Structures are given as C-alpha cells and as structure tokens.
Amino acid sequence: MRILHAIRSRAELSDYLRSADRTYLLLYRKGSEASDCAYANIRAAAERTDEITLLCADVNTVRDIHEAYGVTSVPSLLEFEQGALKNVTKGCSGNAYYRDLFGGSGTPVPPQTGQEKPKKRVTVYSTPSCPWCTTLKNYLKERGIPYTDVDVSRDMRAAEDLVRRSGQRGVPQTDINGQIVVGFDKARLNHLLEING
Numbered sequence: 001m002r003i004l005h006a007i008r009s010r011a012e013l014s015d016y017l018r019s020a021d022r023t024y025l026l027l028y029r030k031g032s033e034a035s036d037c038a039y040a041n042i043r044a045a046a047e048r049t050d051e052i053t054l055l056c057a058d059v060n061t062v063r064d065i066h067e068a069y070g071v072t073s074v075p076s077l078l079e080f081e082q083g084a085l086k087n088v089t090k091g092c093s094g095n096a097y098y099r100d101l102f103g104g105s106g107t108p109v110p111p112q113t114g115q116e117k118p119k120k121r122v123t124v125y126s127t128p129s130c131p132w133c134t135t136l137k138n139y140l141k142e143r144g145i146p147y148t149d150v151d152v153s154r155d156m157r158a159a160e161d162l163v164r165r166s167g168q169r170g171v172p173q174t175d176i177n178g179q180i181v182v183g184f185d186k187a188r189l190n191h192l193l194e195i196n197g
Helices: 010-019 033-046 095-103 131-142 156-166 186-193
Strands: 002-006 022-028 053-058 076-081 084-090 122-126 147-151 173-176 179-182
Touching: 002 033, 010 022, 010 053, 022 033, 033 053, 033 095, 076 095, 122 131, 122 156, 131 147, 131 186, 156 179, 173 186, 179 186
Parallel strands: 002 053, 022 053, 122 147
Antiparallel strands: 022 076, 076 084, 084 147, 122 173, 173 179
16 A cells, blocks of 8 residues: 655656546645545545555646646545546545545445434546536535536436436436436525525
8 A cells, every 4th residue: 555655747647547447646736725624534534544545646746637638726636446446536535435435335424423424426527618507616615515527528327327317418417315406506506405594
C-alpha cells in the first residue's frame, strides 16, 4: 500500500494505472484550506485500509493530469479501475467517507453519531460543457454537501445506465439516495437534501 505517494506527471500516473486494479489520485493545491483538509482526511482514512494505491499530485507543479481528465477544481479525488477513470469526488469529506470509499463497500455513507442526520449519498451526472451542471455543483459546494461527479461524456456505461434509470439523456442529473433529479430543480433538490430555502 502506498499512502499519498507524490507523482510528478501523467506518464508516472500511467505506470501506476497499468500495475494496479484500483488506484486513487488526489489532485490538490498545497496550502489551500480545502486541499489541506482533503489531504489530511484521506491520509487518516488510508492508514486503516489495506491494499490500495493512493497517489497525490499538487497542481501547482503537476500540470498535465487535471487537464487530461477534465478536472477543473481541486481538491478532487479520482478513482480508477483497471486504468479507466471511474469516479471523481470533489471537495473535502470526512475521513469516514473516504474509509468507506477505500474499503470498497460501494457508495460510502458516513456513520451516524448522536442526533446527527445521516449524510445523503449524492452523485451528479454531468459534462464539462454544461453550464447548469456547474451551477448545480456550485450550489452543492456552497451548502457543504459532498458529492461524486460522474462525467457522462467520458463514461458511456454510466450514461447508458442513467438513461435507463431516468429515461432522460440531458444533464445535469442528480442521484440522491437512489432518487433521480433531472436538471437543476432547486425545490426538489432542497426537499431531498433537507435544505431550507
């Protein structure tokens, strides 16, 4: 297991992707609050997890990876399976979220403590050229809601699955605990996410 091994280029990433079935890459900007939060929580979660390859790249010095995968904001945790990009988790989540993610138990759900509400499992299906997708993701970020971003322009299997589930081809679409919201339907999003206003 490698914990946040720093890589310096896309070529180096390719070498790791060829040698491991499952690889995670944290793209971050050292010194930014959100990136430092993600780095610390991912490191803490990974120390309790066996058999994963976990890499990191500081976009201040490594400039050829985020562009290749259409990543426009950091921190972003990229999940690869057999060399192909599977998911992108943006922002900083708690280490329980990352521990579940690394443990391979499917979509991670942070544990409940006390009277705290369980966190919602949120997946946004988007494309880089979609302005409403950006609006939706910014809306979630502003409210501190962690989500997984799936770029359906790069993942045809996810795109086909989404059309099968919702009957719609357009983006954005948001899966909240198994319920699909098509477009930026603020009232429905607020209801499902239990956001006031």
